[in-house]
Amino acid sequence: MTALAQRLADTRSEIEDAAAAAGRSADDLTLIVVTKFHPASLVRELYDLGVRNVGENRHQEASLKAEECADLDDMTWHFIGQLQSNKARAARQYASVVHSLDRESLLVALERAGLDDPTLPMLDVFVQVNLTADPGRGGIEPENLVAFSEQVAAASTLNLVGVMSVAPLNEDPARAFDRVQLASEQVRSIVPGASFISAGMSHDFVEAIAAGATHLRIGSKITGERPLHG
Ligand SMILES: *Cc1c(COP(=O)(O)O)cnc(C)c1O
Numbered sequence: 615m616t617a618l619a620q621r622l623a624d625t626r627s628e629i630e631d632a633a634a635a636a637g638r639s640a641d642d643l644t645l646i647v648v649t650k651f652h653p654a655s656l657v658r659e660l661y662d663l664g665v666r667n668v669g670e671n672r673h674q675e676a677s678l679k680a681e682e683c684a685d686l687d688d689m690t691w692h693f694i695g696q697l698q699s700n701k702a703r704a705a706r707q708y709a710s711v712v713h714s715l716d717r718e719s720l721l722v723a724l725e726r727a728g729l730d731d732p733t734l735p736m737l738d739v740f741v742q743v744n745l746t747a748d749p750g751r752g753g754i755e756p757e758n759l760v761a762f763s764e765q766v767a768a769a770s771t772l773n774l775v776g777v778m779s780v781a782p783l784n785e786d787p788a789r790a791f792d793r794v795q796l797a798s799e800q801v802r803s804i805v806p807g808a809s810f811i812s813a814g815m816s817h818d819f820v821e822a823i824a825a826g827a828t829h830l831r832i833g834s835k836i837t838g839e840r841p842l843h844g
Contacts (some may be wrong), residue, residue: 618656621836622647629830632683632823643823646692647816648833650675651840654682660836661686667715669831671695673705681706694778694812694831696752699723701715701732706734711779713812714832716754717743721766728771738777740829742811745790753779761799763804776810776828777801787818792826798826 624642626645633640649657657668657679669692670676680691693709696761701724705712715721728734741763744753754762759777766774779794783786794813801808814822816835823830834840 616659617774619663621838622656622660623663625832625836626721628646629819631821632820633678634677636824638823639667642828644829646694646829646831647836648694648831649679650656650695650833651836651842652837654679656837657677658686659685662687663790666690667692669694670680670763673697673701677704677708692831701726706737708732709737710735711738711740711775711831713740713753715739715751717770718765721769721772725769725771727745728769734771738772738775739772740776740810741765741766741774741801742778743794744809745779745785745793746782756793756797759803760800763801763808767805774801774805774808776808776812778812780815781813781818787821788825791822791827794829795826 629643630640633643644667646667646669647660647665650671666688667690671694679815689788691709692711692713693705694713697714697720699719700718706727724737735815742753743753743759766772772777777794777797781790791813798811810828812828812829815831816832819830819832
């Protein structure tokens with residue numbers, strides 16, 4: 615077994631344990647392996663190990679990597695980082711899911727791209743909620759979540775699937791994830807089917823599972839340390 619295969623297997627079994635401890639089924643959890651900064655060859659290795667969901671956070675890098683892996687046609691590419699509105703059209707070419715929808719300009723750009731190209735499939739989107747006190751961080755402010763979700767729900771080429779969050783570094787993740795559950799309830803009051811919660815990274819996926827996460831974005835625990843990026 616390669617080191618990568620071992621780390622993936624260990625992570626999967628820890629996810630199962632955390633799900634069992636929370637009285638949940640691991641079948642309801644989607645593991646997204648975050649491959650940012652790693653080469654396309656790593657995506658291929660993961661594919662051979664059964665991974666069908668990968669996450670990327672920079673458009674340029676993701677776009678090239680997805681192109682290099684175009685033959686892996688049942689791989690789902692999740693865009694999880696900040697996305698500039700002028701890259702929205704290009705991102706829809708490879709990403710099936712955007713986790714980081716957090717402002718009107720991006721919403722408008724993603725929707726326009728979909729309207730302009732009727733051959734594009736519907737795009738699944740999570741609304742990212744900012745859990746920090748710093749409004750400069752990614753994510754919509756919680757007080758604007760309901761109004762923004764109504765706008766997203768009205769878009770005809772986007773499918774609102776739930777909420778996404780990154781736990782702040784300086785706070786107990788379990789406390790932060792309580793606020794994600796609240797945000798999830800607010801979004802479901804507008805779109806009842808938007809029940810997914812994208813939360814949990816290498817260091818806090820256990821707490822995220824306990825708090826109801828359905829989509830885990832796990833990078834370094836599986837891929838090993840990220841190569842430095844210039
Ligand atoms: C990098 C990244 C992750 C994965 O982080 P790890 O600590 O390596 O597991 C998850 N979510 C987002 C938004 C990221 O940018």
